[in-house]
Amino acid sequence: MKCGVVTFPGSNCDQDCYHVLKSVMGQSTDMIFHKDTFFDDDFDLIVLPGGFSYGDYLRPGAIARFSPVMKSVKKAAKIGKLVLGICNGFQILVEANLLPGALLKNIDLKFHCHDVYIKVMNNDSPFTALYEKGEVVKMNIAHADGNYYADNETLDELEQNSQIVFCYCDERGEINENSNPNGSVKNIAGICNVEGNILGLMPHPERCSEEILGSADGKRIFESIITYFERRYACDSRN
Amino acid sequence: MKVKVEVFFKEGVLDPQGKTVKNALQHLGYDEVDDVRVGKVFTLSLKTSDREAARKRVAQMCEKLLSNPVVETYSIDTVEETR
Numbered sequence: 028m029k030c031g032v033v034t035f036p037g038s039n040c041d042q043d044c045y046h047v048l049k050s051v052m053g054q055s056t057d058m059i060f061h062k063d064t065f066f067d068d069d070f071d072l073i074v075l076p077g078g079f080s081y082g083d084y085l086r087p088g089a090i091a092r093f094s095p096v097m098k099s100v101k102k103a104a105k106i107g108k109l110v111l112g113i114c115n116g117f118q119i120l121v122e123a124n125l126l127p128g129a130l131l132k133n134i135d136l137k138f139h140c141h142d143v144y145i146k147v148m149n150n151d152s153p154f155t156a157l158y159e160k161g162e163v164v165k166m167n168i169a170h171a172d173g174n175y176y177a178d179n180e181t182l183d184e185l186e187q188n189s190q191i192v193f194c195y196c197d198e199r200g201e202i203n204e205n206s207n208p209n210g211s212v213k214n215i216a217g218i219c220n221v222e223g224n225i226l227g228l229m230p231h232p233e234r235c236s237e238e239i240l241g242s243a244d245g246k247r248i249f250e251s252i253i254t255y256f257e258r259r260y261a262c263d264s265r266n
Numbered sequence: 267m268k269v270k271v272e273v274f275f276k277e278g279v280l281d282p283q284g285k286t287v288k289n290a291l292q293h294l295g296y297d298e299v300d301d302v303r304v305g306k307v308f309t310l311s312l313k314t315s316d317r318e319a320a321r322k323r324v325a326q327m328c329e330k331l332l333s334n335p336v337v338e339t340y341s342i343d344t345v346e347e348t349r
């Protein structure tokens with residue numbers, strides 16, 4: 028599997044993602060500069076990392092979505108490559124209309140940097156196949172604009188298509204107002220597109236992929252992706 | 267020509283900044299304040315004197331970049347003709 032991690036001006040989790048993919052997961056990984064473009068087939072997984080692309084000026088992700096690299100990301104997504112947007116990467120994906128809805132300022136207007144519990148709502152996805160459905164995992168959040176919003180019509184579509192992948196919950200898995208750190212509708216922490224090959228989430232799986240860092244719950248996202256491509260390539264070689 | 271663009275959250279989208287400012291005003295004794303919406307203002311200086319053309323171009327700018335049509339609305343005003 029070939030991975031690419033995009034660096035926008037202001038990205039600050041790109042090296043963490045690179046480290047996890049390359050050193051923890053042992054995958055062939057390249058950094059991609061935001062001004063570069065790439066061929067559809069160059070990468071199986073493209074990660075849009077966390078940070079403050081373009082200083083979060085105007086709206087988080089609003090300017091980064093016009094970076095040249097995003098044209099390649101869109102084309103790669105169209106032919107079924109996987110795109111993972113983490114935190115600011117999620118914000119870029121909604122601004123680019125690759126995922127529905129919007130990410131607004133946290134309801135308490137504060138920057139939240141702490142661990143949260145999230146529930147796996149959909150494990151029928153290349154990103155989450157190794158989790159149990161309904162499993163409660165611990166990941167870190169660090170954002171000021173993670174308040175997911177979508178109108179009712181869009182929310183209905185998200186539910187009907189099982190596009191809600193992660194929801195904030197408490198340690199026991201209860202999804203309620205108290206376990207919602209930022210005001211997101213329906214406690215949404217992560218969603219995917221209808222096709223299932225683009226995932227955006229506010230929590231940082233790359234920060235919890237090694238036990239020494241307090242949790243390795245995020246590692247299974249990367250393991251799921253690797254398993255997905257191993258199977259896909261095994262099928263391809265049989266055909 | 268100078269053009270003023272205002273961007274606000276759509277009705278129905280919660281505006282936590284507006285809510286916080288409203289509470290602060292009420293705490294200061296301005297009980298008549300019923301609602302506050304916080305928005306953004308952009309002043310654009312354009313190298314054109316064609317009002318209609320400018321308006322069309324600025325509307326495009328709003329749709330593409332200055333506002334997020336998912337949650338925001340915009341309004342455009344020509345504030346000053348320069349020559």
